Amino acid sequence: MAQKKSLMQKAIDAAKKVVAKPAAKKPTAKKPTAKKVVAKPAGLKKFNSYTAKNNEKYMGRSQIKHFIKILNEWKLELSNDIDRTVIHMQEDVTAYADPNDRASQESDMALELRNRDRERKLIKKINLTLSNIESDEYGYCKLCGEEIGLNRLIARPTATLCIDCKTLDEIREKQMAK
Secondary structure (H helix, E strand, O other): OHHHHHHHHHHHHHHHHHHOOOOOOOOOOOOOOOOOEEEOOOOOOEEEOOOOOOOOOOOOHHHHHHHHHHHHHHHHHHHHHHHHHHHHHHHOOOOOOOHHHHHHHHHHHHHHHHHHHHHHHHHHHHHHHHHHHHOOOOOEOOOOOOEOOHHHHHHOOOOOOOHHHHHHHHHHHHHHHO
């Protein structure tokens, strides 16, 4: 019994070491005056809003820099989540004797993998959006060529359709599903 306890204690100590990693220090930045925090509809990521200055050109240099920063931070956050999941799944390989516990663990892992697969696809979409920025196609609708609009891009920085074309696209999808 003493040996089992010491093995358990070793496992707990190892888990504490992994969890107790020091957090990276964030550099202090100046407070932006024209930005406010706006929550994304899904509630997972908060993006900084962008308030356009008077007579500012749509998708000008400052707006492009703002969206590049948002997209890169979002991509980094998603990549970190994926890395944490991989580490967690490698460490959490417990073979449960009870079939219900095992099924529960497998169900949790399947859900986690499905979420990470969605995030992987989102990273691809972010990379595509960054390449659209480089080719000066960002901020304009792929179908009609009109401006997508700052509010829509702040809500969904990877948007490729204006609100009118997206609405028509969703109506077509609903009709095709019936």
